[in-house]
Amino acid sequence: MEENKQLSFEFKAISGKRVTADFTGGAVTSDAGVLVMRETANRIGIIEQLAGAVHDKRHQSYVKHEMNELLTQRIFQIICGYEDANDANDLRIDPGFKASCGRLPSDDDLASQPTITRFENSISTKDLYRIAEVFVDQFIASYASPPDALILDIDDTEDETHGAQQLSLFNGYHDEYCYMPLYIFEGQTGKLVTSILRPGKRPSGKETRSLFKRVIKRIRAAWPSVGILIRGDSHFATSELYSWCDTHNIKYILGLTKNSILRELAHGTLSAAHHRYETFGEKARVFKNIRYQASSWHRPLRVIIMAEVSTMGENLRFVVTSLESSLPSFIYETVYCGRGQMENFIKEHKIALKSGRTSCHSFIANCFRVMLHSAAYVIMHTFREKALAGTSLARAQFDTIRLKLLKIGAEVRELKTKLHFILPASCPVKDILVMMMRNIALVT
Known part of the structure; x- marks a missing residue:
């Protein structure tokens, strides 16, 4: 503190x-909005559940x-934009963060970076x-x-990884050493179902099947009759997933990688698109249904x-699906292309909440870090969905919510019977x- 007291700045005179x-x-705190994060987290009980999942x-x-x-402390600092553990060395004395952790300004300080x-x-x-089970239960x-x-x-x-993180692998597609964290979101609401940190390679069909098997088993235990549609890019389109989904009444729609056989089957459709484009002089799309079965598939599927x-x-694309009704144009443009919203969900997790800070040497520690950021996502998403309903920020991005509602300066006075936060009159x-x-x- 003595060093900070000696720091001073001088600006242009007025x-x-x-x-x-x-x-x-x-x-004084610059993050008075952390108090509303505390209220939201307490309402849904996620931090208590996470604490119960960790063996001390x-x-x-x-x-x-x-x-x-x-x-x-760690999750709220992530929410407020302090994703590095080093930030705890200064923020451990912040009265706003101490209050969010149930401590008064006069109480002992919060944990430091080494802790x-x-x-x-x-x-x-x-x-x-x-912890992964907690996220599904919260969902x-x-x-x-x-x-x-x-x-x-x-x-x-x-x-992207830097240094000697365990299981950091070179990925030829991204041309860098990296991890490849995997996410499952509910596509209509943006609610996080689970997140897993993985080595820097794409998952096999068996890995994808195993993940969905655990997640859907827990969901179906709560909702036996709920309809489920799995939606993903072409590298999740595997024979293991198709057969498992068909056996367990799970629908799916997945991108399908081109091959020479599919290109040949699409020749007439592509010719029709060329004809339409040359006739009308504007972008032309033509759709077609076919039945196709690769050698590893258990049955012919709708493509x-x-x-x-x-x-x-x-632009030639293929989609494989177990949905047998609806026009192919609707299946592709509305159902499949709707997955583009997934990019925004990942952006909130990765960019706004800085979940790429997987700089521990231990792979398990980095897995835990991703889950801490996932807990921050769940709290922020609940806050936006519930607390901001009916306001101008009901659809705002996480970083906008942080800037406008969490980054509020306040003087904190600890009185005999209460802890009082004095917010700016100009707020x-x-x-x-x-x-x-x-x-x-009203949140329950």
Whole structure:
């Protein structure tokens, strides 16, 4: 603190008066909005469930920071834009973060970076499995009543690595050493179902099948009659997944990689698209249904051909699906292309919440870090969906919500009977804050 007190800045004078700044404000926070994150997290109970999933191997006689508090501190700092464990060294004294963790400004400080790092490296594979179950349970609990149908969107993304992280592999497609975290979101709502950090290669059919098997088993235990559609890109289109889905009454629609046989089958469709483009002089799309069976498939499946010709040239796509009704144009343009929203869900997780900070040497520790960011996603998504309903920020991106609602400066006064946060009189989002607190009171 002595070093910070000596730091000062001088700016251009105003009306002949010097303008200076230093770090002697004392009990002031720049993240007063973290209090609403605390209210949201308490309502859905996710941090308590995560704490219950982690086996605490520490000798309890020497514990200064309980598991619940460590998780709360780390997740809330991620939400507020402090994704590095090093940030805890300064934020451990912040009265806003201390309050979010259930401590008063006069209480002992929160955990420092070494404590946070030891915590992240103490997680076991069994802990990770139980944490993954918590995310599926949170997803189920987020519905007031069982839904008629779910769309499970699956996709992965590259997470570039630097240094000597375990299981960091070179990926030829991305031309870099990386991890390939895998996500499943509910495609209509953007709710996170699960996230898994993987080595830098795409999953095999058996791996994808195993993941869906565990997730859907838990979902069907809660909702036996819910309809499920799996939607994904072509590298998830495997014979193992097709046969398993058909056996368990799971529908699917997946991109299909081109091959010489498919190109030959699409020749007439592509010719029709060329003819239409030459006739009308505008982009032309032609669709066609075919039955196709690769040598590894258990049965012939419906494949939709999409042939497009425009000023950009030819665009030939294939989609394989177990959906037997509806026009091929609707299946492709509405059902399959709807998965494009998945990119925005991943962007919120990866960019807004900085989930690419997998810089631990241990692969298990990095897996846990991704799950911490996933917990931050669940809290932020619930906050936007529930607390911001009916406000101008109801559809805002996470980084916009952080900037407008979490990054609010406040003086914190610890009185005899209460802890009082004094917010700026000039705060431009007062009305949103009022409605937000009303909405949070209704979250269950």
